[in-house]
Every structure is written in structure tokens, then in C-alpha cells.
Ligand SMILES: Nc1nc2c(ncn2[C@@H]2O[C@H](COP(=O)(O)OP(=O)(O)OP(=O)(O)O)[C@@H](O)[C@H]2O)c(=O)[nH]1
């Protein structure tokens with residue numbers, strides 16, 4: 001991409017939509033020269049970031065994440081917040097399935113001037129998609145979006161990745177808890193800063209209240225992620241827009257806890273350090289796989305191992321020696 005860095009920095013800081021789009025496209029690019037420009041851009045933007053509320057939202061497919069984000073986001077823009085919606089969906093490139101954060105699922109925010117929606121990049125590994133989303137978060141914060149909502153699907157590693165890039169992690173559930181409760185992974189409860197039972201409407205209200213009680217009981221038996229915070233369990237209807245204000249109140253309350261204890265800055269600093277090492281490891285792995293020396297040697301070593309002539313540890317030593325050289 002032919003690229004005017006100064007103009008881009010200025011454009012993003014002025015929240016110019018065109019520049020915002022260009023900056024995010026640059027950040028999403030995997031071309032080596034684009035990566036150089038993107039890194040430089042991010043360095044310039046960094047001092048203008050950190051002011052946003054960062055909230056992750058997870059839940060099984062169809063629980064209503066996008067509908068909820070549309071409703072909550074609209075509630076927030078009506079209160080003069082500026083809301084960016086990002087997504088992490090590493091499966092979308094493989095399955096060709098739904099790309100999270102699809103604008104058609106957020107019809108109100110999609111036409112809201114105070115909102116910016118970026119669907120999940122559909123390329124590559126979890127590491128790649130996570131990198132893009134984190135860096136896009138930097139861009140939108142520099143552009144003055146003061147609420148960043150990150151949607152991710154509640155299966156596998158992506159929710160751990162998202163929990164580690166936000167301040168508040170919200171787990172969405174369905175009413176009819178009996179079955180749900182058995183299916184819920186304990187690990188997800190441990191990540192949750194709040195549980196939200198969605199679709200408490202159309203005759204589901206009683207089931208939703210029962211689910212709320214059951215999840216409260218389940219949470220009481222789970223070690224809290226933060227000793228100063230008991231994750232609340234709330235019932236909402238994303239479609240009818242009920243319960244959204246209570247959800248946001250809880251997010252605000254949690255920020256007061258984090259700010260009063262000084263934890264917010266520490267947590268974000270820790271996230272940055274973990275992120276740096278994750279990137280170092282990712283890049284080392286990429287380089288290892290791309291090394292022609294390693295590739296040709298690996299073939300030979302694999303044959304020797306198959307023939308029982310070489311132990312895996314010795315083969316690993318040889319590969320690393322070839323890589324170091
Ligand atoms: N009754 C009812 N239906 C809802 C509610 N929220 C979402 N839905 C419906 O549930 C379906 C899935 O909603 P989405 O918002 O796309 O769910 P999602 O969790 O984002 O789904 P994926 O992105 O595919 O993982 C849609 O048909 C919505 O209309 C709600 O509060 N009440």
C-alpha cells in the first residue's frame with residue numbers, strides 16, 4: 001500500500017472515517033511492507049489510547065451476541081458514547097461460517113454515526129486474528145471511541161484470547177438452564193466478570209429467572225477471577241432492549257473497583273507483556289516453518305526417525321541448530 005503515515009495519524013486522531021478504514025486495512029494486512037508501516041502507525045497512535053472501556057462478549061452461536069451488541073451499543077451512543085465493535089472469529093476462514101460482528105446483525109449500529117463496526121478478519125490463525133483485533137483496538141481508541149465491544153464465539157481458545165485483551169468479560173447464556181448448566185465449561189465461568197441470560201422475553205421470563213438463580217449458585221462455587229468482585233448474573237432481552245442499563249451499570253461498577261484498587265493499569269500492563277511474548281513465540285514459529293534449511297533437514301530427519309535410526313530429542317537438537325545458523 002502506498003501510504004502517507006503523517007496524514008493517516010492525523011486522520012485517525014480526527015476520527016475521519018476514510019482514514020480509520022485505511023488504518024484498519026493496513027493493520028489487517030499481512031504483507032511485510034504493510035506490517036512495517038502498521039507498526040509505525042501503531043507507535044504514533046499509542047499515546048492516544050487507553051481511555052476506552054474494553055468489554056468482551058462471548059456465548060454459544062445464536063445466543064444473541066450481535067443482537068445484544070446492537071442494542072447495548074445503541075443505548076450507549078444515545079448517552080453520547082462512541083462505540084466500536086470488533087470481533088474475533090478464527091473459524092470463519094476455515095468453515096466459511098458466520099463472520100462475527102456481521103453488520104447485518106447490527107442494523108441500528110450499522111447506520112449510527114457514533115459507531116464503528118469491524119467484522120472479524122477472515123484470514124488465518126487465532127494468533128493472526130487476535131493480533132489484528134488488538135491492533136484495531138489501538139486504532140479505534142486513538143480515534144476517540146470510548147467503548148470497545150469485542151464479540152467472540154464461545155467455543156475454544158478464542159474466548160481466552162479475548163478475555164486477555166479486554167477489561168470486562170461478559171458471558172451470554174440462554175434460558176432453560178438445566179441443560180445449559182451442564183454444558184457450560186467451568187473455565188468460562190472463571191473468566192466471566194458478568195453472566196447475562198439473554199432472550200428473557202416471549203414467555204421465557206420465568207425460565208430466565210430460574211437460569212439466573214442457577215448460575216448465581218454455580219458462580220458461588222467458582223473461584224472468582226477478582227477477589228474484589230462477585231460476577232453479577234442478569235437477565236436481558238436483546239431484542240426488546242430490557243436489562244441493558246443494568247448491564248452497563250455493572251460494567252461501570254467494575255471499573256470503579258478496578259480504578260480504586262489501581263488494578264486497571266496493572267492488568268493492562270500485564271496484558272501487554274503477555275501479548276509481546278505471544279507475538280515473539282508466534283513469529284519464531286513462523287520463521288522456523290519458513291526456513292528452507294529447516295525444511296530440507298526435517299525431511300531427512302523424519303525418514304531417519306521412521307527407520308528407527310534417530311531419537312526425537314536428537315532430531316529436535318539438529319533442527320534448532322540448523323535454525324540458529
Ligand atoms: N427472542 C429473542 N431472540 C433473540 C434475542 N436476541 C437475539 N435473538 C435471536 O437469536 C438469533 C441469533 O442472534 P445473533 O445476535 O445473531 O446471535 P449471535 O450470538 O451473534 O450468533 P453468532 O454470531 O452466529 O455466534 C437471531 O435470530 C436473533 O433474532 C432476544 O433477546 N430474544
Ligand SMILES: [Mg+2]
Pocket residue numbers: 065066067100101102105151
Ligand atoms: Mg454474531
